[in-house]
Amino acid sequence: MAKAIRSTISRISEKKLKEIVVSEIATCLRASYYSIIYGKHATEKMVYGLDFHNFFANQLVYTIEQMYGVKCEVEKEVEYMGVKGRIDVYCGDFIVELKFTNTVGRENTFYQHYVRQLMYYMAMSGVSKGYLVMLSFEMDKYFVDELYLPNNNREQILNEIVERASTLLKSKLMQIEPPQEKGPWCGFCRYKTACFNSKLI
Numbered sequence: 161m162a163k164a165i166r167s168t169i170s171r172i173s174e175k176k177l178k179e180i181v182v183s184e185i186a187t188c189l190r191a192s193y194y195s196i197i198y199g200k201h202a203t204e205k206m207v208y209g210l211d212f213h214n215f216f217a218n219q220l221v222y223t224i225e226q227m228y229g230v231k232c233e234v235e236k237e238v239e240y241m242g243v244k245g246r247i248d249v250y251c252g253d254f255i256v257e258l259k260f261t262n263t264v265g266r267e268n269t270f271y272q273h274y275v276r277q278l279m280y281y282m283a284m285s286g287v288s289k290g291y292l293v294m295l296s297f298e299m300d301k302y303f304v305d306e307l308y309l310p311n312n313n314r315e316q317i318l319n320e321i322v323e324r325a326s327t328l329l330k331s332k333l334m335q336i337e338p339p340q341e342k343g344p345w346c347g348f349c350r351y352k353t354a355c356f357n358s359k360l361i
């Protein structure tokens with residue numbers, strides 16, 4: 161049995177090492193690299209957020225169908241050149257990306273990363289319209305941004321996906337940190353000590 165467990169762990173670890181997902185390349189590549197190396201620290205709020213996320217996505221799909229007669233899909237899998245992702249809500253002509261956060265609106269420090277993630281999903285799924293929906297955990301505040309990906313920009317976004325995925329994959333395989341992508345999000349980064357100390361090593 162121990163052998164089977166070891167073999168399963170090693171297979172999963174090997175797969176994880178070679179796999180790149182959209183959420184990893186939409187944010188700072190170095191932070192994603194650290195989260196792979198050091199592991200993610202799931203807080204209670206994150207676990208609660210995930211449950212709530214799925215619940216809300218299913219409710220939204222139900223409401224869209226009731227109100228507009230449009231059938232949507234929750235957690236639609238997409239893939240482009242080996243990069244994988246899951247679109248929160250896919251409705252054929254448009255997609256929805258849901259974010260539960262304490263800071264609802266464009267002033268959210270991670271807003272740019274959220275937009276990038278939505279753009280990547282639009283490019284990968286061939287959809288031109290996307291909604292970024294930010295909700296507070298108590299659902300007393302929300303913000304909706306309607307974004308478009310013009311067809312002549314799709315190629316550029318797909319190239320960016322491949323470029324960022326290659327950088328992260330190379331870092332993972334060679335165990336070398338990708339370049340820093342500094343921004344206001346560094347203040348909230350749980351890896352900032354490792355990141356800024358790396359220059360001293």
Ligand code: SF4
Pocket residue numbers: 188189190191194340341342343345346349350351352355356
């Ligand atoms: S501190 Fe900033 S640059 Fe460094 S890993 Fe975190 S987000 Fe990236």
